Amino acid sequence: MASVEKTSHEKPLLEISGLKTVFPTDDGIVNAVSDVSFEIGPGQTVGVVGESGCGKSITGLSLLQLVPSPGRIEAGEILFRRNGDDEPLDIAQVSPKSELMRQIRGNEIAIIFQEPMTSLNPVYTVGNQIAEAIVLHEQVDKKTARERAIEMIARVGIPAPAQRVDEYPHQLSGGMRQRIMIAMALCCSPMLLIADEPTTALDVTIQAQVLGLMQELQAEMGMAIMLITHDLGVIADLADEVVVMYAGRVVERGTVDDIFYNPLHPYTQGLLKSIPVLGKTPQKTLPSIPGTVPHPLGLPVGCSFQPRCSERMSECEQMPELAIVNAEAESCRHAVRCWLHTDF
Amino acid sequence: MKLLEVNDLRKYFPIQKGIFQRTIGYVKAVDGISFDVHSGETLGLVGESGCGKTTAGRCLLRLIPPTSGSFIFGEEQVDLAKLTHREMRPFRRRIQMIFQDPHASLNPRMTVGDIVGEPMRVNQTEKGTALQDRIVELLESVGLQSQDIRRYPHAFSGGQRQRIGIARALALQPELIVADEPVSALDVSVQAQILNLLAELREEFNLSYIFIAHDLSVVEHISDRVAVMYLGKIVEISDAETLYQSPKHPYTEALISAVPLPDPNAQRRREHIRLEGDVPDPSQPPTGCYFHPRCRYATDICKQETPELRQVAQGVRVACHHSDTLELQGV
Numbered sequence: 001m002a003s004v005e006k007t008s009h010e011k012p013l014l015e016i017s018g019l020k021t022v023f024p025t026d027d028g029i030v031n032a033v034s035d036v037s038f039e040i041g042p043g044q045t046v047g048v049v050g051e052s053g054c055g056k057s058i059t060g061l062s063l064l065q066l067v068p069s070p071g072r073i074e075a076g077e078i079l080f081r082r083n084g085d086d087e088p089l090d091i092a093q094v095s096p097k098s099e100l101m102r103q104i105r106g107n108e109i110a111i112i113f114q115e116p117m118t119s120l121n122p123v124y125t126v127g128n129q130i131a132e133a134i135v136l137h138e139q140v141d142k143k144t145a146r147e148r149a150i151e152m153i154a155r156v157g158i159p160a161p162a163q164r165v166d167e168y169p170h171q172l173s174g175g176m177r178q179r180i181m182i183a184m185a186l187c188c189s190p191m192l193l194i195a196d197e198p199t200t201a202l203d204v205t206i207q208a209q210v211l212g213l214m215q216e217l218q219a220e221m222g223m224a225i226m227l228i229t230h231d232l233g234v235i236a237d238l239a240d241e242v243v244v245m246y247a248g249r250v251v252e253r254g255t256v257d258d259i260f261y262n263p264l265h266p267y268t269q270g271l272l273k274s275i276p277v278l279g280k281t282p283q284k285t286l287p288s289i290p291g292t293v294p295h296p297l298g299l300p301v302g303c304s305f306q307p308r309c310s311e312r313m314s315e316c317e318q319m320p321e322l323a324i325v326n327a328e329a330e331s332c333r334h335a336v337r338c339w340l341h342t343d344f
Numbered sequence: 345m346k347l348l349e350v351n352d353l354r355k356y357f358p359i360q361k362g363i364f365q366r367t368i369g370y371v372k373a374v375d376g377i378s379f380d381v382h383s384g385e386t387l388g389l390v391g392e393s394g395c396g397k398t399t400a401g402r403c404l405l406r407l408i409p410p411t412s413g414s415f416i417f418g419e420e421q422v423d424l425a426k427l428t429h430r431e432m433r434p435f436r437r438r439i440q441m442i443f444q445d446p447h448a449s450l451n452p453r454m455t456v457g458d459i460v461g462e463p464m465r466v467n468q469t470e471k472g473t474a475l476q477d478r479i480v481e482l483l484e485s486v487g488l489q490s491q492d493i494r495r496y497p498h499a500f501s502g503g504q505r506q507r508i509g510i511a512r513a514l515a516l517q518p519e520l521i522v523a524d525e526p527v528s529a530l531d532v533s534v535q536a537q538i539l540n541l542l543a544e545l546r547e548e549f550n551l552s553y554i555f556i557a558h559d560l561s562v563v564e565h566i567s568d569r570v571a572v573m574y575l576g577k578i579v580e581i582s583d584a585e586t587l588y589q590s591p592k593h594p595y596t597e598a599l600i601s602a603v604p605l606p607d608p609n610a611q612r613r614r615e616h617i618r619l620e621g622d623v624p625d626p627s628q629p630p631t632g633c634y635f636h637p638r639c640r641y642a643t644d645i646c647k648q649e650t651p652e653l654r655q656v657a658q659g660v661r662v663a664c665h666h667s668d669t670l671e672l673q674g675v
Contacts, residue, residue: 051533052531053534058504135614173622175622175624190674203392203393203558203623204392204558204560204599204602204603205392205598205599205619206392207602207604207623208601208602208604208616208618208619209618209619211604212616212618230531231604232532232606233603233604233605233606233611234604235606236604236605236606236607236608236611237604237605237608237611257608259607260606260607260608261608263577265420268425270533271532271533272606274532274533274535274536275532275535275561275606276536276538276539276560276561276562276564276565277561277605278560278564278588278603278605278675279564279588279589279601279605279674279675284543285540285543285544286536286539286540286565287536288533288534288537288540289533289535289536290537291530292503292504292533292534293502293533331397
């Protein structure tokens, strides 16, 4: 019975397991990402949330073999199903500069970054930059590529696309630049879009426009989205599944409802309580998490969160495993890395 | 008691062109705003980038000269805008500022003791061991330790640096603190610590804040009253609860609606108002109500006449032609 269940269940597009990305420095090796495992299903939106330095952006860059030097992927698998039934490809084994990786980047997995001004080239028109991506990945001439670029600019909701195509990034507002980034990322219809803090630099009304646009395009084109952000509101708005990271590790993972309505890890609970929520009768003091995020070279012994944790016990001197909360229920995918919820 | 009364504050930046630097126009960064701050109160100033909230804050401290307007300050009812630099000096210690970027606002070559002690040295309020004791006292009141006095800013995290900046602002026992985006560069868990600290200090030293921020939920949490700015003008000002529960200006409504709530079910249920387009260029603002090109309730009168900020209820002032008839949704 169980096997029938399995085959009917759609296979995940991307399966990350035991990913470890390290940066050798003069003072020692920094484990930016260690033992990160999660899946992204086709057409699904997975939110990765955490504070600065938790490894969420490096996880995103690892998926594309774009980890900046001297960083490197040291262990783990990134299984990517390029076409439905084929054997999955392990991106962790592909050389960053290989032809194969270039085919995947921008074509099958695309990425958009936080700061649209620094990720667009100021000396080329936006049309040229979109067309470049199309010419690289598809056998089309420049004229067709330009037409496709205009079409994409129209599709991301920028008025007068035929004129905008010949403008330079500095002539556009922040929100429009981010739309251009989205147009560039989606011009080759990728299966997965990695969005690294896509709206953090934008004003709140423009953020609402861009998030709405991403949702519309996802419904239209059916791509999966890995949404990296520190904003729990954005996660609640878009994500189906949520991965919470702290100090390079996944501390909790589950559906958006699991994370928001039944958070189990003390860090997730603390994070949710410490944000002021619009419209909630303002309390006098916000319940805050004491202390600060540990330095990556001086991580505490055992669980990285234990020095700040209010539920600290003697077991916390050892690193707990990421374990499924309710292992009996087959459908349960809620997992947490905490001794409070681990059977001994 | 009224601590500060701002009347019709304006700040126009000239746009100059050509070899003679001829003025060809003005950017009206702050275009006639009026509000007051009571003793012990926090006034939130909220709006999107380019709305003039930071410029307004800087004008109040005379860090940049205002184009026109008056600020009546303190029991003496002195108009700060009319004072010369020398006359302004005794008032400078009574109004202090906390900046956004804790990395850029502390001199990396000064120790924490020098940074926090500098205002007192410049104003010659304390010296010798009394100065040292006062610095330690200030550091402890913001949650730092006495041995931090000899360390340099680079040794501290963002949240701790912001605490140093707050200690410096408190050094001269000010009455009013202008806090310009004090938590927006911080991580969520640290942001809560700093917000709590600001609230505690307000009680302890009977401070008043002008809290400038773009994050509506942070502003709601800390403020007693909130003013919403759009393109250099205040469009709505009222007590925080009324503003968030029943906004009277369509822009306030849209801003509230645009904030994603960290609650998936509530987020699915809400009606989302998506404003079209961007904030207009402040050197060429639209005619009539500045918000009309993006407003879903706009009518002909909005295109022709600029609405005045007028009182619609006790303590609620709105600049909208239709505020009496519109039924707007809050949180």
